[in-house]
Amino acid sequence: MREPDGVRTGPASQQGMRRANLALVLDAIARAPRSRAEVAAETGLTRAAVSSLAERLIADGLVVEEGPTTSSGKVGRPGTALGLNPSGPGGLGAEIGVEHLGACVVDLRGEVRVRHRQEIRNRGREPAAVMLDLADLLRGAVAESGLRPAGLTLAVPGLVGASGGVLQRAANLGWEDVPLAAALRPALRAVGSPELAELPVEADNEANLGGLAELWLGGGPEHFLYVSAEAGVGSAIVVGGRLLRGARGYAGEFGHVPVRPDGPLCACGAHGCLEQYAGETAVLRAAGLADVRGDWVALLAERAGAGEQAVLAALAGAGSALGIAAAGAVNLLDPAEVVLGGGYARLEPWLLPAMRAELAARVTVRPWADERLRVSRLGRRGPLLGAAVGVVRAVLADPGRLGAA
Numbered sequence: 459m460r461e462p463d464g465v466r467t468g469p470a471s472q473q474g475m476r477r478a479n480l481a482l483v484l485d486a487i488a489r490a491p492r493s494r495a496e497v498a499a500e501t502g503l504t505r506a507a508v509s510s511l512a513e514r515l516i517a518d519g520l521v522v523e524e525g526p527t528t529s530s531g532k533v534g535r536p537g538t539a540l541g542l543n544p545s546g547p548g549g550l551g552a553e554i555g556v557e558h559l560g561a562c563v564v565d566l567r568g569e570v571r572v573r574h575r576q577e578i579r580n581r582g583r584e585p586a587a588v589m590l591d592l593a594d595l596l597r598g599a600v601a602e603s604g605l606r607p608a609g610l611t612l613a614v615p616g617l618v619g620a621s622g623g624v625l626q627r628a629a630n631l632g633w634e635d636v637p638l639a640a641a642l643r644p645a646l647r648a649v650g651s652p653e654l655a656e657l658p659v660e661a662d663n664e665a666n667l668g669g670l671a672e673l674w675l676g677g678g679p680e681h682f683l684y685v686s687a688e689a690g691v692g693s694a695i696v697v698g699g700r701l702l703r704g705a706r707g708y709a710g711e712f713g714h715v716p717v718r719p720d721g722p723l724c725a726c727g728a729h730g731c732l733e734q735y736a737g738e739t740a741v742l743r744a745a746g747l748a749d750v751r752g753d754w755v756a757l758l759a760e761r762a763g764a765g766e767q768a769v770l771a772a773l774a775g776a777g778s779a780l781g782i783a784a785a786g787a788v789n790l791l792d793p794a795e796v797v798l799g800g801g802y803a804r805l806e807p808w809l810l811p812a813m814r815a816e817l818a819a820r821v822t823v824r825p826w827a828d829e830r831l832r833v834s835r836l837g838r839r840g841p842l843l844g845a846a847v848g849v850v851r852a853v854l855a856d857p858g859r860l861g862a863a
């Protein structure tokens with residue numbers, strides 16, 4: 459992003475230019491450690507400009523000098539490689555699940571430094587009480603990581619629109635209209651972490667964050683449908699390497715795609731939604747395990763592995779419903795792959811055959827290739843990883859946000 463020849467720019471646009479160039483230099487260093495001369499060659503900026511921008515990035519703790527320095531102790535000479543600072547600002551991810559809480563800290567390179575998951579039944583609990591437990595988990599994770607987070611992103615199992623992180627509805631939690639950041643901040647202060655309460659807080663639907671994690675870390679293609687199934691069923695639609703959010707940010711409500719219009723009443727008010735056939739409650743009921751507490755995915759895997767007929771039939775039914783809904787999405791969007799994530803990734807041996815059969819029977823462009831349906835290797839960790847890594851990616855995309863420019 460060099461200044462065009464002959465264009466005179468005022469202070470405001472010069473500042474904007476410097477900020478853009480800062481991002482350009484950091485991006486080159488993030489892709490691979492390299493010397494100032496190599497950064498200059500890579501970006502087309504002058505050596506002097508790169509040196510000045512690199513000093514700024516070093517001062518802000520984003521970049522460190524790696525590799526050999528001279529024995530006289532001189533650092534910063536041309537041959538010294540610059541790399542991302544593993545002790546620099548980190549990304550803090552948080553997750554509120556129906557049956558768990560999560561906290562994760564990644565460093566600037568996206569390496570997971572700390573990840574905690576706490577099994578806890580949040581269904582029907584008051585948001586304030588859940589936020590206190592979450593704040594405690596976050597405080598511990600950040601302290602253990604030794605990093606200073608640049609921001610916090612919260613993954614939630616519900617509708618989060620584009621407007622300011624308000625959780626409009628999370629049927630499986632029983633929550634409506636919860637301003638997430640405003641609810642979390644006092645909890646962070648209450649557990650003795652006023653510095654975390656000052657962080658920029660963003661919130662997103664857990665399936666969206668799981669889909670982004672799949673895109674960034676899962677080695678997926680540019681076009682895919684990510685189906686996240688656990689207590690609720692959601693999805694992320696990735697088109698051309700970007701998340702499709704829809705007009706108001708609510709795209710991807712896969713769990714409420716109708717499977718049978720005359721089916722059971724859903725929490726959303728409609729009949730026969732996918733969630734009524736493939737959601738936790740429906741599967742456990744069908745399996746004869748309606749009163750189960752704790753890690754029910756593990757229990758289903760155990761019982762299915764032991765060949766328990768009712769469980770096998772329940773999972774085949776869920777797989778079939780997932781396949782019917784997925785086939786509709788495939789016909790509509792033509793994704794390269796359908797990726798099954800969330801807790802259900804663990805139930806692959808029992809869900810996928812029925813899903814594949816429905817896809818093969820219903821996808822219009824034939825033959826359906828079975829390998830287009832696969833499970834995410836990130837499994838249950840996807841949403842939390844997506845939350846934490848997203849914070850770091852935002853810093854790398856615009857380091858001037860930290861006040862550098």
Ligand SMILES: [Zn+2]
Pocket residue numbers: 713714724725726727728731733
């Ligand atoms: Zn519904």
